[in-house]
Amino acid sequence: MISLPNSLHLRKQLIALLVVSFALHATELVQSQDTPEADLVIADFEGDSYGDWITQGDAFGTGPARGTLPGQMQVSGYEGSGLVNSFRGGDRATGTLTSPPFAVERDYLTFLIGGGGHANKTCMNLLVDGQVVQTITGENTQSGGSEALAPAFWNLSELAGQTVQLQIVDQATAGWGHINVDHLVQTDTKPNLPEWDRREKAFVVTDTYLVIPIENAGRGKGQIQLFADDKEVRRYDLTIATSAETTDWHAYFTIDAYQGQNARVVATKVTDEGFAAVRQSNSVPGEGEFYREPHRPQFHFTQKVGWINDPNGMVYHDGTWHFFFQHNPVSLPWGNMTWGHATSQDLLHWEQQPNKLFPKTMATGNCFSGGATVDKHNTSGWGENTLVAFLTDTGSGEAVTYSNDGGKTFQWYEGNPIVKHQGRDPKVIWYTYDDADTPLNEAAKELGGHWVMVVYDEHPEHGQNAAFYTSINLKDWTLQSHLPGYFECTELFELPIDSDQANSRWVVFAADAKYAIGSFDGKTFTPEHVGKHQVHWGNYYASQTFDNTPDGRRIQMGWLRINAPGPYNQHFSFPHELSLRTTEDGVRMFAQPIDEIEALRSNRHQLPPQDLTADEAISLPVGSDLLDVQCTIEIGTASSLELTVAGRTIRYDAKTQNLNETPLNPVDGKISVRVLADRSLTEIIGNEGRVFISGPGPARQPSTSITVTARGGTAKLLKLDAHELRSIWSDADGSR
Template identity: 30%
Template sequence: MKNLLITTIILLSSVTAFAAKDDILIADFEQSNYGSWFISGKAFGASPAHGALPGQMTVKGYLGDCLVNSFTEGDASTGRLISPPFTIKRDYINFLIGGGYHPDQTCIQLTIDDKPVKTATGMNMELLTWHTWDVSKHIDKTARIEIIDKHTGGWGHINIDHIYQSDKPKLTGENMYVAKAMANVKRFIPQVKNDPHRPVYHFASPAMWMNDINGPIHHDGWYHIFYQHNPYGDQWGHMHWGHARSRDLVNWQHLPIGLAPSLSKGEEHCFSGCTWLDEKGTPIIFYTSIGHELPEQWAAIGDENLLNWRKPKQNPFLEMSDHGDTFIKDWRDPFIFEHGDRTFMVLGGKLEPADGGEAAATIYEAENGSLLDWTYKGIIFRHPDKNLRSLECPNFFPLQDKHVMLDSPYGPVEYFVGDFNAQTYKFDATSKGLIDHSGDYYATNIMYGPKERCILLGWIRGFKPDQGWNGVMAIPRIMTIDKAGNIIQQPAAEMKQLRTEKQNRNLVQASDSSKTVMKKAGKTFEITTTLDPGSAEKCILQLCSNADGSDAMDIVYTPGKLTVAGTAVPLDLQKGEKIDLHIFVDRTVLEVFINNGKHVVTEVIYTDPNSNAVIFRSENGRAALRDFTLYQLKPADFSLSHYN
């Protein structure tokens, strides 16, 4: 018994010895002056700043009321702020940092024996984000913190706050920029979780901004998507590649951010692109790198799980000079396709007047299976509208016995169906139309899944700012071509798994009247029905409506057109002809598939969270809804395990 007691005491002592020690604050800058810190120059003023200084954009992300801000007298001022000496007693030093990206000029340094052993700089933004130094090999050494501003041009300032020693790093991972981005997103996840306007079965980033869907690929049983992502705000900027994967296109697992700009290489944004496998089966991301004098096309090579990416020394694999005398404005968004045993890439942009001046897609051919060597082959497609600003996000791919070109021309996404000649590198379009009649659906990308399904993905935009999130992915759509050369789109069948309660109305008739179809349909549902205009001059289906219909998502038929929340779709019906509707509502998102997917309209609409009725109206005649079925849809699962 005595031996057991001694053993227990020893074990308890060991646990206590290895318990995490308290953090040690170096400075939080909440006092009315800098205390015993040494100040030189004018940049830091005489005391910590209360947020932004005159002439500065809004500063965010600092703790408490004050921070170090070297914008005193603007970017032209310089100076240095040096801490009193302290002893390093913990494995890590964490701090918040913002301001300009100028290594060794706008920076914070840890110095030992008057020599810098650690340094960090800002990222050209006024949002302060966490940074971590591993100082475990410097334990018990005497050190100082130096905050330096000696840059006099743009972004010539630095913001610092809350410096402390800890046995816990604020950031972990090999790529500090990815870790920093994910840490900032994580800060805002609780804020957006209970937003009543945030869709619950449409994929969205965990928080902050998302736009174009990038690099979708079906790999080892997983559907992977990447997306344009600003982890530092809910508006466009600081473009990274977010990443997620799914087994079923409905429920998604958020993965670590795939790409972050390589600021040390002059890269400010990682714009849109695609993902492909080289001859060895290695996944490669192809994207447009922005921040250089002209756009460049870069690659990133992934591991077998598509989780870790490195940018090879061959970057850029394409640059403007590869076109000879041809200059392409807004040259971006690489997209790869195969034809026989050959591999091609298209990019979008705008030609110079001397070359025709059209918005156009250029084409390149891979020289070998590494997919890092490409040769420019000419202009594959010139847009027929010569006044078009540019051609964004060109997707060119085989479908059935044809080839399809999708483009996002700063308006509704278009499609062209036709034939590709691999000998002349030309695409001859024989039919065209709109993928979606609304500008709220934009920046498409495609991938092939099992059974060679052609899966269309797109970004839904138009949400209100300052919510901590912005943008979602549309419901995945399966694309086919009908005999007339029209693109047909159907929601992926996997969406049916979200169905819960089902309600039916075989027939709802209205004759110069209003009929409540359902009083409490909620805000997340799916409807299939047939609209029979009958003799009515106007019939209206109102979704998420209040009692009098003044606040609702309206679908209106008048002779010659169907108008979905203000977006008109030409629809000339013959006498007795009806309109098939397949509708998805997800709080603020409305997606309407018309006549079995021949037309689609996507809209972002804000209605009162308490408005949840479905109403049917007719004017000057009789109209009906036939075979009306409404399914309540449960939220999809979006795993955040990599952010926890």
């Protein structure tokens, strides 16, 4: 006990000191209470296993996924290299992943979540004594969604001190039947997530574009709608950037067709600052750098922005090559399937046109893949020489549209869908009768042929198959036959063997680049061999050939499933011509780059024929990383041959007879290799087109030489011919 002095003055001093001491102590106490404790990481899924978490079923595997799984759209928005991803083997897998019990020691639990939006089936639950007290799903239930993970949080303050568990659930087996989760953290800091809301504004259309700031990081998608004179003309799911600082790139809608009209734009999950940046403009921010990016291909067509996949509607019409394609114009992952459009006069230089077929406002669902043709004799009644396009409307079935202005605009047929079934990707051609054919009817007899649609189909009896339909007017279709064993993007065409027009075969070709050769009588395809053959390898998928070519060539382009860092994603192959040739294995398909590539050639470099000493490289100087290289070598005693081109190594293993892991037999003891080296892309053609291998390549880099090396023995170089190529995007020689 302290005895206070009798002096009033001293007592006042002591009281003052005690007050100050108490105030300082109280301040320290408040400060300590206001200072958040360190975050507690519950799980970041960076290890090879789930640790103490318990798995049931097969959806989650034995450990975290390393990003995107096979067959899945690109996953983004997770942290580090690992995450929970229940797309193991596709959406049919089911199971649960349950954490060990842990104590609630902070006010909030933050996490990243994406995937399916099915309540109680694709979700993460917070459990107390085995009971669900909080639950959350991903955001996707329909086609056109995104695999991006978005930040979210739960307030745990009322559970302080209690023991809880987390349960990640995948009990859905249909579309979006999976869940993605990452980075579970307890924290006392309330997450500063944007204050999202619905916003709209009206304007009169005066400019060319409506530009939209896009943020790549996943945080949940909102929606944008555009109305012109009160008619909805665009509706897209997207992530509008919250601010200028979070904007990764700008998407755009071409709106000059609505000049002078009263327009209205409506957006959800958008901030004030982000919505203010949605505006009219006569230019697209960043367009000055399009095609100048170091990773951008210079002689392959790429879209300006957004995601692409399948080539669509490839057709030659009135002197112009039309190339349509699956396009998501407002995001880098797959979704919002729209028909993009580009045109060319020479199959080399492409001009991207405004998008043509739109989801939800033209189609009832998404605008999936299909083909195009020319109705030269007005069988449809829509006009002579009409450009007609076919697609899958995911909301109804197979649909047809037509253009009477050379592809500038398309009219939606009021009688759609023209075919309703379980399937997609219609390709339509004209079949001309020969003397042995029986016409469908008198109208077809008078026309001298009929229309044929080949389309991917799912059938209880035939399984996954190519279905063949016939029509005389492009509107009314009759099912004729099924060809089992085909999946997606099937098409049918005829080719001469060894350029002999009197000796031809029909080919059925599908998305996986496998094909069959046989006969076709206008209704049924009959293969002449067991199984399928293959000419394309690597990242090549979902190709299509041009219809109505002026010279009869069969020209093909495919989707190259190769990522790009933005503002665009995915690639297309260089156009190539298909042919059938007789080989020692029988009739096989060959693919060669179109001859038009010669117009891009500038400087030429050659080496004379010469012997190759074992393990000693010979070099050919070059001055560009855009190259068309042709090399022929007599293998001799070499165990392998190596060709280096602009940062790539192409290897032929003489023992296994593989060219970059692709089977390829020598011809008369020789192997020929052609390499198209573009930025981000590499296409390797073996033995004059017997194999066509598509894959990635490096970004822009100095390229000073090409080398050839015989490993483990001697060989003979018969030809090394390299052409530097000019960019199709400028008059420069690839220096962009």
